[in-house]
Amino acid sequence: MQATIYDIAREAGVSIATVSRVFNNSSTVSPKTRDRVTTIAHRLGYHPHALAQGLAKKRTQLITAIVPVLSNHFFMEVLAGIQDRLADSGFDLNIYNVRMGDSLENQIDHLVKRGSAEGYLFISTHLPEKIGAILRRMGVPMVLIDDYHPDFDSVSVDSVEGAYLATKYLVDSGNRRVGMIAASPRSKPTIDRVRGFKRALEDSGRLIDEALIMTGDTMDRDGFTERNGYEAMRKLLDLPMPPDACFCSSDIQAIGALKAMAERGVHMPIVGFDDIQFARFLGLSTMCQPMYQMGFLALEKLLRRIGDPATEISHTVFSPQLVVRNTAFVPVVEPDADVIVRT
Amino acid sequence: MQATIYDIAREAGVSIATVSRVFNNSSTVSPKTRDRVTTIAHRLGYHPHALAQGLAKKRTQLITAIVPVLSNHFFMEVLAGIQDRLADSGFDLNIYNVRMGDSLENQIDHLVKRGSAEGYLFISTHLPEKIGAILRRMGVPMVLIDDYHPDFDSVSVDSVEGAYLATKYLVDSGNRRVGMIAASPRSKPTIDRVRGFKRALEDSGRLIDEALIMTGDTMDRDGFTERNGYEAMRKLLDLPMPPDACFCSSDIQAIGALKAMAERGVHMPIVGFDDIQFARFLGLSTMCQPMYQMGFLALEKLLRRIGDPATEISHTVFSPQLVVRNTAFVPVVEPDADVIVRT
């Protein structure tokens, strides 16, 4: 099996304590002993056993990122930022994907009590109050990304403001009936974005027509899907008085909406939210979230807190930027044109 | 701190061994003792400490996925498949992002010798022969995704065949000069795809014009970027005799290529590779890789091997499907049209 500290100690004629010291940079070991130990360790291909170290030091050098759904753009960008900050930190990253069946509370409770990570990153995971209180008491180092809670560090984007700016832009551009494609009314971002949308209309002296706030029927991923946007736009276009511009709560929905418009041969200005990679390519106007930076900063905060649990709690709220683009790709869709030629 | 097995043992008036047995489902404990223990454990909010368990059992219940670059579509999709298979397995997932600075060999060596995972998933990471031999000897359970090595389980897609089919399709559609946008000549997929491309031309009785096999100048991510495709297409269009159709080694490059064509106001049939989420939306013809299934199956194989190290080594090679689409989104690009209105 793998070489252990005992093997090295035996060969080097020292105690295991000394070997351990060599690998923990405690200066209290003579150069020649250190040399002998490292040489032998190298020859034996020795690497400290992470688990044993973790148990003895009560430090696992592990960070767990908790995510609701995988394979979504926001998460991937954030993760890239996390990874880059992680690189020289000595920590490893664990991804915990929240399971649909079990309750979030159970899952987090279990996760944390198992004690395998030193810190947690909650990505777009609305923290239930009950769990928050428990974690608070346990003093678990954690940072919230894309969520807010007074008791924990957080990094987020101001959804209300983002929606406000997007809507204001559409109103100020001279559109009469500005609609909105929302996602699941149970999701925090949706709630905020609807609020920002309404506030912008109010501030512009417009009446709020609830019928123009639409969502699709497909509700997986809380409705943040192309399909949902597609469905929502179709419903909007079926209204007796359709909107003449539309704010979409996410880029992915905006893409579906574009498709629906293309099929009907209509066009209206739309603004998305997120600025995913393809928004730029598609020429989609949108509210840009600095996802990479959010991930990077979140890990930064987490490492600081692990290092010093007494650090003041801090909340960073990024202001999303409105990016105006010409919709450069004009959809010319022939529905069901896909043909699979060969299997 | 967290309750331990000792706390429970004391309260229940039993030995720690008994407590341990209760949590390990060994039937050899009386119902009433079991009841008492579980009740107390629940009251104390006890959860076994993962590290300690791992050390004692010599099982960490951890899988590490090794990925070269994060935030790429292929990986995202594969990961989703992995997660879904992971769900009820009792294992956790660790993501190891290969660092650019250090050598791959060092990194893998270190990773494996630390012994924190029970199995490894190598995603699109070409395994150096030297490391392969070491891992083989150590008997580390592992599965290769999007790579091949005779000594390890693998799940991949036939790149040669995919490129062949794509190219053949373009030739058979009546295009005279079929070009190719390649990625880094050092990357395995590129090598295979160039091979398939050439073979298809040969089988069609065409001459191979090396000048029509182009790549961009930007080589991060081995050239699998929108930018690289953009650059490559520009170079192709600058040729005295540009191609009249083009096979691209990845969808992401195809997207860049589309953009370059749009800027020049030219159009030609292109076929990508991967079938990323947006290929469908863009109406891009491409070679479809079953990424989700690949991830799912790879974890399946890994779990089986962890369960029984003597399992026969198996290689699954998926045949990519040619998906023909009408390029539904017609790019009408005005370069540098982006305007940031508000910060």
Next chain:
DNA sequence: CTGAAAGCGCTTACAG
């Protein structure tokens, strides 16, 4: 500068 020993929280033969 170094060693002996206790401890991290759990598992698992071995006895009974």
Next chain:
DNA sequence: CTGAAAGCGCTTACAG
């Protein structure tokens, strides 16, 4: 059915 004890591989006061 249950307990005492050794062990998983490492760290870290405590002595010297």
